[in-house]
Each structure stands twice: as C-alpha cells, then as structure tokens.
Amino acid sequence: MQKPARARILDAAHALMLSVGLARATTKAIAKEAGCSEAALYKHFASKEELFVTVLKERLPRLTPLLQELSKDPTERTVEENLVRIAYEAALFYEQSFPIAASLYAETQLKSRHETAMREMGTGPHMPIIGLDAYLRAEQTAGRIRDDADTHAAASLLLGACAQRAFAYDAAGPYPPPPAERFARDLVRTLLTGIS
The missing domain is CATH 1.10.10.60 (Homeodomain-like)
Structure with a gap:
C-alpha cells in the first residue's frame, strides 16, 4: 500500500x-x-x-518539542540529565540539518527570501535558543541553577557548540566529530560549572 x-x-x-x-x-x-x-x-x-x-519538524531529531516539554515541567530529571538530553538532540539535529541548509548561504537572494518566509511563519534558527532559555529560566525559578546565571548566554553557548560540532568536523576524514552522547555529556558538565 x-x-x-x-x-x-x-x-x-x-x-x-x-x-x-x-x-x-x-x-x-x-x-x-x-x-x-x-x-x-x-x-x-x-x-x-x-x-x-x-521536514525539520517531522523528519529530524525532535529538539523543539523536547524544549517545550522541559520548560513546562523541568523537575522530573536533574538539570544535568535534561541538558544532556537537549545537547544530544541538538547535536543530531544540527548534524542532519546543516547539509540541508548550507546551500542557502551560497545564494544570497534565496537566503533573503527564505529568511523573510521564516519570519512570516514565526520560526527560524533562533527558536531553539528561545526554547532553551525558557527551560533554563524555569530551572532558575525552581532554584536548581544560580539566580544570577545568564540563561540566554548559556542557551546560546550550548546550542552554538552543538551547531559548531556539525560544521567544524569532517565526518569522513581524519577529524570526525566526537560521538553525540559523549559530546553532549562533556559539553553539559562544562556549562554547568558556570551556571549551577
């Protein structure tokens, strides 16, 4: 069928x-x-x-629904466990979306048209940062991360590192990216030093 x-x-x-x-x-x-x-x-x-x-929402790792779920009820797992889940999904999401979107940067008119359409649909590459920032603020309210932690900066650092993993390594060459699970765990431990 x-x-x-x-x-x-x-x-x-x-x-x-x-x-x-x-x-x-x-x-x-x-x-x-x-x-x-x-x-x-x-x-x-x-x-x-x-x-x-x-395609991003339905065929790639589900980063946005995870962020929405965690910002509503962050306390089921530890902050570290939640952030490792987020970093893992984000690393896979960027790894799979980078080859799709990279061609936009070669054609400025197409990129401009694409960005306009994204704004009209109320979406874009900034949305995961907004979602992660909301989750981290919920953790701040719950008292599980420092009151003075800059949640937006922390969200930008974590997701920026995940995006960079997709961009900076040669998957088929002598410098493959670190495995997503190990990368997520190591990244989160480093980030938590600054915010927990």
Missing part, C-alpha cells in the same frame, strides 16, 4: 534536501520524486519554505 501523498512529499523533500541541498531541491523535483504533481505538493504545503520547516 502506497503512503499518503503528504508523507511521500516529506520523504522526497527530506531525501533531496539532504542530497542536493535546500537551494537545489526544487518543488518540481520533490513532486516528481514523490510521484505526484507539483500542484498536489502545493495542496499540502503553501511554499517550499513551509515544506522545509515541516
């Missing part, structure tokens, strides 16, 4: 965006790969940017 059109479109978009990058994954090519018309694609997604955001 064939998958529904929406699922086929997301599968095709994810595969093409990974293999040729966001800039070169056209809606026409995505529709062809999904076995549907371009008109059918636009019945499910208003724009290529909406399709990209949906």
Whole structure:
C-alpha cells in the first residue's frame, strides 16, 4: 500500500534536501520524486519554505518539542540529565540539518527570501535558543541553577557548540566529530560549572 501523498512529499523533500541541498531541491523535483504533481505538493504545503520547516519538524531529531516539554515541567530529571538530553538532540539535529541548509548561504537572494518566509511563519534558527532559555529560566525559578546565571548566554553557548560540532568536523576524514552522547555529556558538565 502506497503512503499518503503528504508523507511521500516529506520523504522526497527530506531525501533531496539532504542530497542536493535546500537551494537545489526544487518543488518540481520533490513532486516528481514523490510521484505526484507539483500542484498536489502545493495542496499540502503553501511554499517550499513551509515544506522545509515541516521536514525539520517531522523528519529530524525532535529538539523543539523536547524544549517545550522541559520548560513546562523541568523537575522530573536533574538539570544535568535534561541538558544532556537537549545537547544530544541538538547535536543530531544540527548534524542532519546543516547539509540541508548550507546551500542557502551560497545564494544570497534565496537566503533573503527564505529568511523573510521564516519570519512570516514565526520560526527560524533562533527558536531553539528561545526554547532553551525558557527551560533554563524555569530551572532558575525552581532554584536548581544560580539566580544570577545568564540563561540566554548559556542557551546560546550550548546550542552554538552543538551547531559548531556539525560544521567544524569532517565526518569522513581524519577529524570526525566526537560521538553525540559523549559530546553532549562533556559539553553539559562544562556549562554547568558556570551556571549551577
């Protein structure tokens, strides 16, 4: 039995965006790969940017839902356990999203159009920082991190390091990235020295 059109479109978009990058994954090519018309694609997604955001939300590690869940009830686990979960998911998210989005930086007009669309949809690369900052403020309120800790700076440091892991290492070469689990654990221990 064939998958529904929406699922086929997301599968095709994810595969093409990974293999040729966001800039070169056209809606026409995505529709062809999904076995549907371009008109059918636009019945499910208003724009290529909406399709990209949906791929990030539904086909990559689920960073945003984790942040939302933890900012509502942070106290089920320790701060360290929560931050390790966040850093692990973030490291995988950036590792998988970097090849998709990197092509945007080569085409300034496409990048500008993409950024405008992201703003109109109320999303963008700053949203995980906002989500992590909200979680850290909830921990601050619960008394589990210092009152004077700069939660926004801590969120920026943790997520920036996770993004840098995806960018700075050569996965196939002599300097592969550290395994995500070890990286997350070591990163969080270092960060907690400053905020706990």
